[in-house]
Amino acid sequence: MIQDTIQKQTALKFNIQQEYEKSDIQTVIDILENELIGLKPVKNRIREISALLLIDNLRKNIGLTSANPSLNMSFTGSPGTGKTTVALRMADILYKLGYSRKGHLITVTRDDLVGQYIGHTAPKTREVLKKAMGGILFIDEAYYLYKPDNERDYGAEAIEILLQVMENQRDDLVLILAGYKDKMEKFYDSNPGLSSRIGNHVDFPDYSPEELLKIGKIMLEEQQYQLTKEAEIVFLDYIKKRMQKPLFANARSIRNALDRARMRQANRIFESADRILTKADLVTIVPEDILKSSLFTN
Missing domain, CATH: 3.40.50.300 (P-loop containing nucleotide triphosphate hydrolases)
Incomplete structure (x- = not known):
């Protein structure tokens, strides 16, 4: 039995x-x-x-x-x-x-x-x-x-x-x-x-600022971009400020912010067209590309 x-x-x-x-x-x-x-x-x-x-x-x-x-x-x-x-x-x-x-x-x-x-x-x-x-x-x-x-x-x-x-x-x-x-x-x-x-x-639940930074880095990696260490610090600060604003949409807002950062990066590179560019120049987001956001300039 x-x-x-x-x-x-x-x-x-x-x-x-x-x-x-x-x-x-x-x-x-x-x-x-x-x-x-x-x-x-x-x-x-x-x-x-x-x-x-x-x-x-x-x-x-x-x-x-x-x-x-x-x-x-x-x-x-x-x-x-x-x-x-x-x-x-x-x-x-x-x-x-x-x-x-x-x-x-x-x-x-x-x-x-x-x-x-x-x-x-x-x-x-x-x-x-x-x-x-x-x-x-x-x-x-x-x-x-x-x-x-x-x-x-x-x-x-x-x-x-x-x-x-x-x-x-x-x-x-x-x-x-x-x-x-x-x-x-x-x-x-x-x-x-x-x-x-x-x-x-x-x-x-809403994401934490640190989680949103990770999400942002993954989004950039998928498009073959990267943040410098200094840009990571600035971007985390941006995220914390953006979370306090109306209409914040977590990962969607992060994607939009990174699209704008890529645009600023492109303009920065275009304005320095008289110098020879490297692959690193084309894939790197620097603090300047984030600091020009209205959150920092207003």
Whole structure:
């Protein structure tokens, strides 16, 4: 009797490992780890969801009853914190585990769903849903679908269609609703039908200045540029100042700042065209290229 139990436990361990290797989700998690700096709580949450789905599959394979987990998700956080990137990797994971038929991601906003006149919203929304079937529909700034102060707004119609699909075709479509945390909370409060159908809430924290510096250096490396040590110090100071300004968008703001630094570098090189240039001149961002930002000159 004891031997039989041990054998069963050994077989179960083997099945878990076999199922894990067969799914290849570790590859996706590794890609996510390499793609995104920081965001440890987000990465842990994705691992937890992956583990739940993997074990759910294993339970079904050995004949255990298991209710289908709710896959619809809410991603909350500031712009530029990696929500779309994580959604793409989540689509890969769902596909590898058999919870997504196609594994693709369709990203939309209110304008893609809501029409401007009577009879326009339903066909627009259904066309988007048709394209998203078998994968994930990612709705960015989802709270703009609901405008309670405007009685003639057609966003409520789009929400009603989404609710119907979430209920009747939940096995063939995953919705991820994304946006600022406080606005999303108000949105869910005003739409209990939506809130009750969201099984996983993932909050994306803002990056620290040091994390944003790392992200910036990776962005530059991808384009074969580099910061001098002195430029790194200046750029970190820039990041700290920029984070205090309105409309800061984390990694997006960093990318924009580096694009401007590259432009200043190009102008600096152009103005010194009478001298012979080296490869180092063409790939190096120096403090001057950052210090000319309006944050420093105003």
